[in-house]
Amino acid sequence: GAVVSQHPSWVICKSGTSVKIECRSLDFQATTMFWYRQFPKQSLMLMATSNEGSKATYEQGVEKDKFLINHASLTLSTLTVTSAHPEDSSFYICSARRTRWAGGNTGELFFGEGSRLTVL
Amino acid sequence: KQEVTQIPAALSVPEGENLVLNCSFTDSAIYNLQWFRQDPGKGLTSLLLIQSSQREQTSGRLNASLDKSSGRSTLYIAASQPGDSATYLCAVRGSNYKLTFGKGTLLTVNP
Numbered sequence: 325g326a327v328v329s330q331h332p333s334w335v336i337c338k339s340g341t342s343v344k345i346e347c348r349s350l351d352f353q354a355t356t357m358f359w360y361r362q363f364p365k366q367s368l369m370l371m372a373t374s375n376e377g378s379k380a381t382y383e384q385g386v387e388k389d390k391f392l393i394n395h396a397s398l399t400l401s402t403l404t405v406t407s408a409h410p411e412d413s414s415f416y417i418c419s420a421r422r423t424r425w426a427g428g429n430t431g432e433l434f435f436g437e438g439s440r441l442t443v444l
Numbered sequence: 445k446q447e448v449t450q451i452p453a454a455l456s457v458p459e460g461e462n463l464v465l466n467c468s469f470t471d472s473a474i475y476n477l478q479w480f481r482q483d484p485g486k487g488l489t490s491l492l493l494i495q496s497s498q499r500e501q502t503s504g505r506l507n508a509s510l511d512k513s514s515g516r517s518t519l520y521i522a523a524s525q526p527g528d529s530a531t532y533l534c535a536v537r538g539s540n541y542k543l544t545f546g547k548g549t550l551l552t553v554n555p
Contacts, residue, residue, distance in 0.1 A: 330487070356541060367448075367545040368488075368533070417487055421541050432478070433543065437487035 330436035347418030353398040354420035362415040374401040408443045450546035465519040467534030480533040
């Protein structure tokens with residue numbers, strides 16, 4: 325099956341610093357990737373849609389200047405949490421939509437392993 | 445706005461039991477519905493995907509059904525095993541590939 329890799333899998337940082345999380349589709353191209361945030365015992369909430377070669381689309385209530393998204397290639401999207409604060413501590417998960425391939429486009433999304441951010 | 449509800453929130457069963465997890469959604473205009481498994485502190489593993497035109501999908505001991513008109517889906521797990529213990533998430537896909545997730549059902553299968 326298609327593989328999506330996230331790095332780092334966990335990170336601890338001091339308040340006020342910036343943290344970058346990478347999301348890579350390892351064996352397929354993805355023109356669209358999605359970033360989710362999951363608080364403990366809560367559902368995954370979509371933060372933004374990352375589009376290759378263009379600006380990301382943010383969901384209502386998500387600060388675009390705080391959560392910078394870059395989708396510079398067909399296999400890589402990055403999420404940078406700027407000036408992180410303890411309330412940004414969460415589990416961040418990306419997913420990727422496979423661009424058309426010979427097996428047919430089922431609309432299935434493939435998820436990364438997640439990145440746990442702890443801000444002290 | 446789409447809302448997805450999963451019942452029960454937690455379930456504990458002895459090994460070998462058959463069980464059913466429920467998922468309901470408020471807007472029936474969906475493209476597909478996907479069931480995921482999430483282990484503690486881990487990402488999501490896709491279990492089954494049902495297109496809006498389909499009624500069910502099967503994979504091994506798992507069977508998922510979809511009743512789009514009533515906004516319901518069930519995940520049936522046969523002959524449960526301790527290794528099945530995890531959180532099971534239901535998600536529906538709307539426009540632009542956006543997924544709306546339920547809060548999940550925490551399943552514990554006791555040996």
